[in-house]
Amino acid sequence: MCGIVGYLGNDKHNEYILSGLRLLQNRGYDSVGISCISNGELHTTKFASKTTCDALDQLEETVNLQNIKSNCAIGHTRWATHGGKTDINAHPHHDNKNKIALAHNGIIENFAELKSKLLEKGYLFKSQTDTEIIAVLIGYYMDIGEPIETAIQKTISELIGTWALVILHVDYPNKIWITRNGSPLLLGMEEEFIMVASEQIAFGNYIKKYIVLDNHDLIEITKEARTITYNKNIQRYAIKDKAHQNIETKPANYKHWMLKEIMEQPECIIRAMNNYGRIENNVCVKLGGLDSNKSRLLDIQHLILLGCGTSYHAGLWSLDLFKTLDIFETVVAYDGAEFHVKDIPKKGNSGIIFLSQSGETKDLHRCIQIAKDYDLASMGVVNVVDSMIARETNCGVYLNAGREVGVASTKSFTNQCVVLSMIAIWFSQNRGTCMERRRQMINDLRNLPFHIENIFNHIENLENFVKSFINQHSCFILGKGKNEAIAKEGALKIKEIAYIHAEGFSSSSLKHGPFALIEENLPILILDVDDENREKNRNAYQEILARNAFILRISDTTEGELKIDKNVTFGGIIANIYIQLLSYHLSVKQGYNPDFPKNLAKVVTVE
Incomplete structure (x- = not known):
């Protein structure tokens, strides 16, 4: 990193x-x-x-x-x-x-062994890094008469790691x-x-x-x-x-990159749809990268989605879409850091979607090698063109979100969910399943940028609630169904940039343990954005209300303190914009820099 x-x-x-x-x-x-x-x-x-x-x-x-x-x-x-x-x-x-x-x-995994060897030979070290060992080892080989190119070659032949x-x-x-x-x-x-x-x-x-x-x-x-x-x-x-880029070095008219990247999401979504060019008609999409690999992709019976952090949450969110469209025998999502060969189904053809903003995530690099070793079809869903995952997978779909500077991912998460929904539609249309559900998804996709724009017209409503989260040691976010993944993603954002302990749960999970932590005025955010789980969310609301916690509901009904437009497929994605903004304001009001949170990096290139 x-x-x-x-x-x-x-x-x-x-x-x-x-x-x-x-x-x-x-x-x-x-x-x-x-x-x-x-x-x-x-x-x-x-x-x-x-x-x-x-x-x-x-x-x-x-x-x-x-x-x-x-x-x-x-x-x-x-x-x-x-x-x-x-x-x-x-x-x-x-x-x-x-x-x-x-x-x-x-990371050099055998640095301690190499350091001991060099210390025995009388060499000294100023730092505690594994990197200094490499420089000193090259110097050692040159001291015994090797030319520099040979010294480098002999040094790297002794290294274990990356x-x-x-x-x-x-x-x-x-x-x-x-x-x-x-x-x-x-x-x-x-x-x-x-x-x-x-x-x-x-x-x-x-x-x-x-x-x-x-x-x-x-x-x-x-x-x-x-x-x-x-x-x-x-x-x-x-x-x-290398294509010419308009590289911005400052976040234009915004105080921080994160706020800029939140606010530009409607146009980013349109770019994910290639200015609607990826929407072929009311029930079909056009994804050239997948079309060129159609025969192999349509052999997939078991789909695995791999990502880390925010990308993993995008994979979790998409599971419901893939299952609803009835296109695979099984669909699962794993944190890429925890995926192993034993997770590959023993029977039938498997395929993997690799999710990464940077396209360089080291944990996924290891998984790509597994896919190659077992001859699994692989697709990349990445933002950075010609990145490692883009080069190493069989095919893929770019996010087209534009450069994302803020360490806490915002627009890339949204575009990942959009692209995954189009991939689900692509498989469904090629397998002839669920035409009416596809019609609903494409209609919701077309409306998504406008529904997010409407949130930006009511940001002042959110700012009234920020003070209820500040100075709190903890908070919960609740969602049901695919919106449990949104709850987890929202909690991650609050942890990343506001440094408040936050957890995302299913709305049905409180009584199975987390209720023990609820106390008076504890902030709890409920995602009430789909009819299927309306009653479960209302039950959770009443149970929390009885314990005097502070409740903030994001809803597509009149019951919510924060309201969104009705969008069957992407209601949770729209609600998540509110959580991104909440996280941002919590960070800024506490005097933190939301663009560069402590101890984190955006591109994770070590395991």
């Missing part, structure tokens, strides 16, 4: 590295650092974020004051895995002779070495310079062509000869075009 950027070109390295680091803050913001080579010396500047000071702001101010000219530099933004959030643990790290600078994304590495050596001021195993790394090429990055966004609009490194490849980048690979695999790479 770290971000890497490298640059080799003219002497304006700061412009490229700082821009890349700013765009990679979604991968971690505990600390940042830059290393460059200038006048035969290695210069490394790095800072950890503190309560009163953002690390990247401090780094930018410092390196601009230093004004070091270098045509070769690497940068890193960190989410702490091994070692605390301190300046000394920030990347890049050096070898013992301060000749090597190295930045790393991933890594993306960018490496500088002071004796080679016009070269960068890069290699990867399990963690993503891209190489972008222009006439005057080369960039390296963990993901496309870090290239900004500087790069138009790039390649994706394969596992175990070691590439030497030189200013003169451009690129050389030591394992002779360069011809395998497909050069990819």
Whole structure:
């Protein structure tokens, strides 16, 4: 869950590295650092974020004051895995002779064993990280006479775990070495310079062509000869075009990215429908990625949905749609971190949908390998184009939500639910099931952007209730049926950015344990947004009312304190917009930054 950027070109390295680091803050913001080579010396500047000071702001101010000219530099933004959030643990790290600078994304599982080996040989360590071991080990092999490329190869042959590495050596001021195993790394090429990055966004609009490194490849980048690979695999790479992006660096007219991303959801939903181009008629959708794999997909008898965090909740929400349309023998959703081979049905053909905003979720990468090993059909539902999951699955449907900066996912969750509903419709139309239910779903889908717009016209109603949640140590959210998943997602948002303990339950679950925690004025939010479970929700309301808790109902009837339009399929999704806004206001009113909650990163690239 770290971000890497490298640059080799003219002497304006700061412009490229700082821009890349700013765009990679979604991968971690505990600390940042830059290393460059200038006048035969290695210069490394790095800072950890503190309560009163953002690390990247401090780094930018410092390196601009230093004004070091270098045509070769690497940068890193960190989410702490091994070692605390301190300046000394920030990347890049050096070898013992301060000749090597190295930045790393991933986890080295055998770092303790390697560290002991190096300590026995007299090598010293300044940090508590697993990354410093890599730099020191390369230095060790060079100390015993190995050339740098051999030293790197021998070092990575000893590593167990995942890594993306960018490496500088002071004796080679016009070269960068890069290699990867399990963690993503891209190489972008222009006439005057080369960039390296963990993901496309870090290239900004500087790069138009790039390649994706394969596992175990070691590439030497030189200013003169451009690129050389030591394992002779360069011809395998497909050069990819990077589309020009209007990359926003500030949230326009909004105070925070999260609020901007909440408010733009109606237009995001329309993009998920490809400006309604994915809606073929009143009962059918057009999904080109699935159409091109139709024969294999229609062999699926058992469907598995995998995601983590918010993406897992989107999968849970969609289960009811897949089951209602009667298109598979079984449909289940798992947290990707907990999925194992034993969860694959023993009989019949299985297929997996992989859900991820970033397309880089490490826990899902492991599951993709399982799908390949067992020859399971795989579909990716991701937001980032040409991300790992997009490349590694058989086919998929992009979310088209646009770049999401806020760590707490909002518009991507909504678009995941929209895309999953279209995938369910696609399977149903191709199997000839439930035409009238499809008609209802497509009608609800068309109305969804307008129903969400109506919420934004009544935001002041929500703000009246925020004070009832502030200073509370806990709260509950209740939903029934598929809206239990919305309750869990809403609770996650409150935990993530407002730091209030929140739990999502079925409306029928209170009497099975959680009732013991209800006390006077405890905030409880009820999702009363579907006729099928109306009476169950009313029963829960009366039971809670009898215990003097504070109750806030989101309803598509006149009974709710917060009202939404009637939408049979997506009522819970509309209600969730209110919860996103509630979470946002709770965070801001307590003085927190909702865009970058403590201890979290948006792109989870470690297990």
